[in-house]
Amino acid sequence: xxxxxxxxxxxxxxxxxxxxxxxxxxxxxxxxxxxxxxxxxxxxxxxxxxxxxxxxxxxxxxxxxxxxxxxxxxxxxxxxxxxxxxxxxxxxxxxxxxxxxxxxxxxxxxxxxxxxxxxxxxxxxxxxxxxxxxxxxxxxxxxxxxxxxxxxxxxxxxxxxxxxxxxxxxxxxxxxxxxxxxxxxxxxxxxxxxxxxxxxxxxxxxxxxxxxxxxxxxxxxxxxxxxxxxxxxxxxxxxxxxxxxxxxxxxxxxxxxxxxxxxxxxxxxxxxxxxxxxxxxxxxxxxxxxxxxxxxxxxxxxxxxxxxxxxxxxxxxxxxxxxxxxxxxxxxxxxxxxxxxxxxxxxxxxxxxxxxxxxxxxxxxxxxxxxxxxxxxxxxxxxxxxxxxxxxxxxxxxxxxxxxxxxxxxxxxxxxxxxxxxxxxxxxxxxxxxxxxxxxxxxxxxxxxxxxxxxxxxxxxxxxxxxxxxxxxxxxxxxxxxxxxxxxxxxx
RNA sequence: GGCCCGUUCGUCUAGCGGCCUAGGACACCGCCCUCUCAAGGCGGAGAUCACGGGUUCGAAUCCCGUACGGGCUACCA
Numbered sequence: 346x347x348x349x350x351x352x353x354x355x356x357x358x359x360x361x362x363x364x365x366x367x368x369x370x371x372x373x374x375x376x377x378x379x380x381x382x383x384x385x386x387x388x389x390x391x392x393x394x395x396x397x398x399x400x401x402x403x404x405x406x407x408x409x410x411x412x413x414x415x416x417x418x419x420x421x422x423x424x425x426x427x428x429x430x431x432x433x434x435x436x437x438x439x440x441x442x443x444x445x446x447x448x449x450x451x452x453x454x455x456x457x458x459x460x461x462x463x464x465x466x467x468x469x470x471x472x473x474x475x476x477x478x479x480x481x482x483x484x485x486x487x488x489x490x491x492x493x494x495x496x497x498x499x500x501x502x503x504x505x506x507x508x509x510x511x512x513x514x515x516x517x518x519x520x521x522x523x524x525x526x527x528x529x530x531x532x533x534x535x536x537x538x539x540x541x542x543x544x545x546x547x548x549x550x551x552x553x554x555x556x557x558x559x560x561x562x563x564x565x566x567x568x569x570x571x572x573x574x575x576x577x578x579x580x581x582x583x584x585x586x587x588x589x590x591x592x593x594x595x596x597x598x599x600x601x602x603x604x605x606x607x608x609x610x611x612x613x614x615x616x617x618x619x620x621x622x623x624x625x626x627x628x629x630x631x632x633x634x635x636x637x638x639x640x641x642x643x644x645x646x647x648x649x650x651x652x653x654x655x656x657x658x659x660x661x662x663x664x665x666x667x668x669x670x671x672x673x674x675x676x677x678x679x680x681x682x683x684x685x686x687x688x689x690x691x692x693x694x695x696x697x698x699x700x701x702x703x704x705x706x707x708x709x710x711x712x713x714x715x716x717x718x719x720x721x722x723x724x725x726x727x728x729x730x731x732x733x734x735x736x737x738x739x740x741x742x743x744x745x746x747x748x749x750x751x752x753x754x755x756x757x758x759x760x761x762x763x764x765x766x767x768x769x770x771x772x773x774x775x776x777x778x779x780x781x782x783x784x785x786x787x788x789x790x791x792x793x794x795x796x797x798x799x800x801x802x803x804x805x806x807x808x809x810x811x812x813x814x815x816x817x818x819x820x821x822x823x824x825x826x827x828x829x830x831x832x833x834x835x836x837x
Numbered sequence: 838g839g840c841c842c843g844u845u846c847g848u849c850u851a852g853c854g855g856c857c858u859a860g861g862a863c864a865c866c867g868c869c870c871u872c873u874c875a876a877g878g879c880g881g882a883g884a885u886c887a888c889g890g891g892u893u894c895g896a897a898u899c900c901c902g903u904a905c906g907g908g909c910u911a912c913c914a
Contacts, residue, residue: 355914356914357913357914359913359914389914391913391914392913392914394913395913395914453912457912460911460912464910464911467838468838470838471838471839472838472839473838473839473840474839474910475838475839475910476839476910500912518842518843521841523840523841524840527839527840527841527910528840528910529910531911532911532912534912535912536912537912539912541911541912541913541914542913542914543914546914561908562842562843562907562908563907563908563909563914564908564909564914565841565842565908565909566840566841566842566908566909566910567909567914569841587842589842589843589907590907590908592907594848596906598907624849627849627850627862628849628850629849629850630850631849631850631851631861633851633861634850634851634852634860634861634862635851635860635861635862636861636862637849637850637861637862637863638862654849654850655842655843655844656843656844656845656850657843657844657906657907658848658849658850659848659849660848660849661848661849661863661864663848663863663864664848664849664862664863664864665863666863667862667863667864668863670876674876716875716876717874717875717876717877718874718875718876719875744873748873782872786872792872793871793872794872794873795872796872797872797873798872798873800872801872801873802873805873807873807874808873808874809873809874809875810873810874811873811874811875812872812873813872813873
């Protein structure tokens with residue numbers, strides 16, 4: 346039995362839960378599940394400008410919707426509370442004190458202007474090193490203390506160690522090695538006393554015992570800096586797994602310009618949470634190269650870091666749509682009704698929860714009609730709205746022109762009406778309807794198309810619709826006869 | 838400018854030196870089924886494995902360059 350795996354997802358509540366963040370969360374979660382580890386949720390809200398309570402709520406809700414339950418974190422508790430960085434100020438101060446004691450940091454009194462000037466100058470000269478030149482590192486302890494005592498504003502910087510390389514293991518990219526010559530003494534504590542990301546995240550990850558840091562590869566360049574902090578404090582350096590970016594259809598960073606970018610939006614658009622998890626899991630990871638649809642259980646049983654791909658992935662909504670349709674079709678009629686049909690109908694104002702309770706069998710019969718035609722949940726309402734219209738239908742003009750307003754149609758509709766009226770209203774079923782209507786076109790020597798399409802337009806208002814007989818059964822004898830009567834006015 | 842990362846069908850990917858005349862999925866095309874639209878079944882097209890050099894009996898797979906794309910270089914995360 347190896348060490349217990351502890352992973353974490355640490356979003357900054359500066360916006361909704363982005364698709365990329367969701368994938369990171371999924372990978373962390375699945376990794377923990379697979380190895381019986383612990384999945385920790387921590388809110389990295391150290392940026393006071395952009396972090397909000399609302400965003401935190403939204404992110405938490407989105408994670409729950411996706412079914413990514415955390416073992417430790419907000420509203421769940423755990424041995425390392427609190428799980429909000431803004432509530433851990435003392436922890437970072439303690440860490441700073443420890444670093445001071447170890448002589449691994451020093452105060453820096455350079456003003457923002459001075460730093461900007463230095464940077465500018467280095468840029469002009471095209472220096473190979475453009476980081477902080479280490480001005481204040483040269484100050485003696487006494488000089489520095491005197492300045493602090495005099496109340497001069499200062500930040501705390503880490504001392505880049507003497508050794509030549511900083512190294513760490515990346516489960517996706519392999520062993521990484523950075524030359525310390527290229528690193529500068531970066532800031533740990535800001536002049537207002539708050540920690541920077543590169544400091545807070547290391548302290549928390551170390552204290553929370555995180556063993557594997559799975560996150561976006563935009564952090565690769567930050568990693569050696571963070572490793573410096575681990576080492577300065579004598580903490581074990583965790584393993585890393587850096588995930589490539591998710592891009593928009595144009596190959597550029599996924600942004601609002603491309604449409605929906607947050608999981609909240611995909612929920613609104615009618616995607617199933619398990620589809621989002623399945624699809625996102627596949628963006629940068631594969632089960633076996635063959636299987637595209639798999640359950641969360643399968644994901645958890647098989648997910649590992651060694652099958653994560655290094656290349657950035659383009660988010661393909663077409664494939665997402667296909668997958669959503671697949672999942673939808675696989676639901677039982679009862680589940681389909683509860684999760685898809687009813688939400689869609691209620692949203693469209695066509696039916697209510699009570700309607701369903703009063704007649705569940707009827708509503709469940711809608712599922713087979715919708716399943717093969719629907720990719721996202723909201724598509725259900727327009728597809729089935731004809732079943733809920735009172736009074737005369739609004740007809741699709743083209744459908745009427747093409748199918749009803751033709752010579753001989755009146756007679757065919759009359760025949761259909763007459764035949765149907767003989768069916769007992771209590772027995773107005775698909776079987777009876779088929780048995781009644783099926784022989785007519787043959788007998789009259791007209792094509793089935795010519796016979797059925799006018800009926801379809803009469804019953805549904807359009808030449809494009811779900812199965813006719815099923816629709817008729819759902820509507821009932823009375824309504825069907827009424828609608829056939831209505832449409833006759835266009836027939837010749 | 839410096840450092841770092843990436844590059845297999847349009848897209849997601851399989852591939853970790855011979856099984857690859859490169860496999861699967863989405864999308865696309867054709868046929869079948871069919872009273873519409875779908876769904877479904879069957880089949881097809883689609884990748885000189887970014888490019889150029891090596892290493893090797895043998896490379897998509899290893900090494901080195903180049904190009905292109907991306908990240909970092911903040912008192913943002």
